Amino acid sequence: MLLTDDDHxxxxxxxxxxxxxxxxxxxxxxxxxxxxxxALDNQADRDGYQQAVPAVEARA
Structure with missing residues (x-):
């Protein structure tokens, strides 16, 4: 992880x-x-846990 000068x-x-x-x-x-x-600490949650983080692909 890096912090940038423009607060990103x-x-x-x-x-x-x-x-x-x-x-x-x-x-x-x-x-x-x-x-x-x-969720990893709880076996019941571990097996069914799924989470998606929206992502946007960008090209420089």
């Missing part, structure tokens, strides 16, 4: 893919990740 959060995924997030989008991603961690 950049997450770098292998193999070198980059996603730029607005502050609200970063908060939504954080919430999804937190929910996933809690």
């Amino acid at each position: 959060v950049a997450l770098v995924f292998p193999p070198g893919e980059v996603v730029m997030l607005e502050p609200l989008e970063a908060g939504r991603l954080r919430a999804v990740l937190r929910d996933a961690v809690f």
Whole structure:
């Protein structure tokens, strides 16, 4: 995770893919990740847990 000078959060995924997030989008991603961690702690939730994070593909 990298913080940019213009208040965006950049997450770098292998193999070198980059996603730029607005502050609200970063908060939504954080919430999804937190929910996933809690779901992993509960076997009943683990088997049925699915979450999608909307993504927009951009090319430079």
